[in-house]
Amino acid sequence: MSSYLEATARERVDRLFDPGSFQEFLPPSARVVSPHLGQLNAPVAFDDGVAVGRAQLNGRAVFVAAQEGGFMGGAVGEVHGAKLAGMLRRALLDAPEAVLLLLETGGVRLHEANAGLIAVSEVMRAVLDVRAAGIPVIALVGGANGCFGGMGIVARCTNAVIMSEEGRLAMSGPEVIETASGVEEFDARDRALVWRTTGGKHRYLLGDCQALVADSVDAFRAAALAQMDALAAGPVALTLDALEQEQALLTQRLEQFGHVREPMELWRALGVDEPEALPLLEAADFVERVGAQRLGAC
Amino acid sequence: MEHLHYQFKGGTRTLQRAADVVGVVGSGNLEVLIESAAMDGGCSIDITTAAVGFGAIWEAVMIDFQARWQLADTRIAINDMGATPAVVSLRLDQAVETMLERRP
Numbered sequence: 001m002s003s004y005l006e007a008t009a010r011e012r013v014d015r016l017f018d019p020g021s022f023q024e025f026l027p028p029s030a031r032v033v034s035p036h037l038g039q040l041n042a043p044v045a046f047d048d049g050v051a052v053g054r055a056q057l058n059g060r061a062v063f064v065a066a067q068e069g070g071f072m073g074g075a076v077g078e079v080h081g082a083k084l085a086g087m088l089r090r091a092l093l094d095a096p097e098a099v100l101l102l103l104e105t106g107g108v109r110l111h112e113a114n115a116g117l118i119a120v121s122e123v124m125r126a127v128l129d130v131r132a133a134g135i136p137v138i139a140l141v142g143g144a145n146g147c148f149g150g151m152g153i154v155a156r157c158t159n160a161v162i163m164s165e166e167g168r169l170a171m172s173g174p175e176v177i178e179t180a181s182g183v184e185e186f187d188a189r190d191r192a193l194v195w196r197t198t199g200g201k202h203r204y205l206l207g208d209c210q211a212l213v214a215d216s217v218d219a220f221r222a223a224a225l226a227q228m229d230a231l232a233a234g235p236v237a238l239t240l241d242a243l244e245q246e247q248a249l250l251t252q253r254l255e256q257f258g259h260v261r262e263p264m265e266l267w268r269a270l271g272v273d274e275p276e277a278l279p280l281l282e283a284a285d286f287v288e289r290v291g292a293q294r295l296g297a298c
Numbered sequence: 299m300e301h302l303h304y305q306f307k308g309g310t311r312t313l314q315r316a317a318d319v320v321g322v323v324g325s326g327n328l329e330v331l332i333e334s335a336a337m338d339g340g341c342s343i344d345i346t347t348a349a350v351g352f353g354a355i356w357e358a359v360m361i362d363f364q365a366r367w368q369l370a371d372t373r374i375a376i377n378d379m380g381a382t383p384a385v386v387s388l389r390l391d392q393a394v395e396t397m398l399e400r401r402p
Binding site: 008027028029031038041042043044045046047068070071 | 299316317319322323324327329331333346348375377378379
């Protein structure tokens with residue numbers, strides 16, 4: 001079993017997709033690096049921390065992006081964001097069966113924040129354009145850096161989010177919340193609390209992710225194929241109806257759980273027996289146990 | 299940041315594939331971009347490193363590396379974020395071994 005968490009972005013691409021099928025756009029040898037980091041006397045990466053291209057998943061044509069969490073926390077700079085947006089726009093022309101985003105990112109790269117913010121907004125628009133063209137977009141979140149900031153929003157703009165228990169998904173990261181609101185609000189050093197609040201199991205229970213899998217490349221591949229099959233059956237474009245349903249779900253969530261201080265209380269309120277047992281369950285056992293209680297996904 | 303350049307001649311081993319990259323530009327780590335390139339049998343290595351002032355150690359590590367592999371017609375570019383000499387040597391060996399693998 002090959003860990004998804006431990007793998008680099010390029011190892012994930014090599015192991016997830018059919019061997020030798022990945023064709024990269026702007027590979028490292030093209031040396032399209034950040035124009036900003038050098039000016040700040042900071043190290044650059046030849047791929048600016050993301051690999052994009054086309055590949056085959058069990059013989060099915062897909063487009064893919066894989067963010068490298070090891071380079072500046074997977075943060076989105078100008079080139080990095082342009083590669084994401086460019087890959088999505090190319091998908092509009094080539095019409096693959098799906099686009100898979102292997103996200104591992106702290107959000108916008110603060111060294112080039114304006115360019116990064118614009119890039120993230122372009123990525124959001126491009127994701128919705130790809131969906132509007134009838135091509136499903138699926139986000140995979142299982143890296144050590146989680147998926148935060150603007151890219152957390154991008155993940156939730158997709159048709160489906162697949163997470164491992166180790167994966168994390170949120171807007172502001174733990175340190176940001178603690179810095180902004182104080183340690184009484186959120187203790188970023190309490191790792192169990194961090195995972196209870198942002199980790200895959202909590203996201204699954206809240207309906208923010210559609211599949212929870214074990215930390216293995218094989219499990220992520222199987223879940224991605226299952227999502228592709230499920231999405232092939234229905235419309236993948238974002239509709240006003242779906243947005244209103246999502247808004248209703250979020251409103252209900254806030255009313256029902258807005259006063260809750262601790263995720264475990266929320267799980268209990270959802271009707272889960274012995275919520276303290278959840279963190280220790282394997283992914284499959286967890287899904288079997290709580291699948292009926294999770295909030296409806298959009 | 300410091301830029302270093304090394305050039306070797308007289309190598310005998312050419313590589314099977316066009317280009318590959320190994321490693322990640324993270325703390326204590328580095329990425330090695332290795333490419334086959336017509337260079338009259340030579341091997342060039344360009345290094346950009348965040349750790350300034352270690353040129354003598356880099357030179358020793360690069361001479362050892364070329365003594366191990368005797369590369370010809372190879373261009374190597376490194377982005378380094380303070381990797382130790384042992385990590386640099388391992389990454390360089392990994393880069394060459396990756397290029398010598400035959401892939402489908």
